[in-house]
Amino acid sequence: MSERTLVLVKPDGVARGLVGEVISRIERKGLKLVALELRKVTRELAEQHYAEHAERPFFGDLLEFITSGPVVAAVVEGPRAVAAFRQLAGGTDPVEKATPGTLRGDFGLETQYNLVHGSDSAESAKREIDLWFAGL
Ligand code: CMP
Numbered sequence: 001m002s003e004r005t006l007v008l009v010k011p012d013g014v015a016r017g018l019v020g021e022v023i024s025r026i027e028r029k030g031l032k033l034v035a036l037e038l039r040k041v042t043r044e045l046a047e048q049h050y051a052e053h054a055e056r057p058f059f060g061d062l063l064e065f066i067t068s069g070p071v072v073a074a075v076v077e078g079p080r081a082v083a084a085f086r087q088l089a090g091g092t093d094p095v096e097k098a099t100p101g102t103l104r105g106d107f108g109l110e111t112q113y114n115l116v117h118g119s120d121s122a123e124s125a126k127r128e129i130d131l132w133f134a135g136l
Contacts, residue, residue: 004034005081006128008117011069014038018107019072022116025088025103026076035075035133041067048131058112065112073132082125085118 009022026033041049046063053059076085091097094108094115108114119125129136 002077002079003081003122003125004075004077004129005085005119005125006117006132007074007076007085009072009074010066010113010115010117011071012065012113013107013115014070014072016107016115018103018115021107022072022103023074026074026085029078029084029088031076031078031081031084033074034077035073035136037073037133038070039073039132040070043067045131049128061112075129075133075136082119082122086120089116089118 007022007026009019013019013022023033023036043063046066047054050059050062050066053062056062078084088103090099090102090104090108092104092114093111094104098104098108098114100106103116104114119128
């Protein structure tokens with residue numbers, strides 16, 4: 001059964017010219033792009049997107065970072081799309097958790113600047129897609 005996930009290329013990924021690399025890996029995996037847009041993220045959208053992290057010590061820095069420059073937001077579809085993109089992304093910490101061959105493992109060094117976001121469950125994906133692409 002097909003499902004959808006929300007993917008973001010974060011400001012570090014856009015600034016480093018890695019948008020094509022991320023999209024290429026999504027396509028090579030066999031996943032389908034159903035929405036794709038370059039976006040400037042408002043503080044309000046960032047707070048809603050990361051609401052579950054509101055009590056974390058890094059929340060302020062996270063909002064600062066995600067609103068610091070344009071992101072590329074995409075809705076990606078395919079069988080087990082949530083898990084499939086998380087496999088492509090690699091673990092949250094690009095050095096301790098992500099392995100070589102993943103986006104974060106190949107291109108990341110720091111947990112904050114970990115290049116991409118992917119929804120962590122089908123429920124999160126639905127909430128995030130409604131937030132970023134209302135009506136899709
Ligand atoms: P993401 O998958 O977008 O979800 C939450 C984000 O918070 C995560 O990627 C990281 O960018 C960031 N994050 C998680 N843990 C830390 C941390 N310990 N320090 C800084 N940023 C973090």
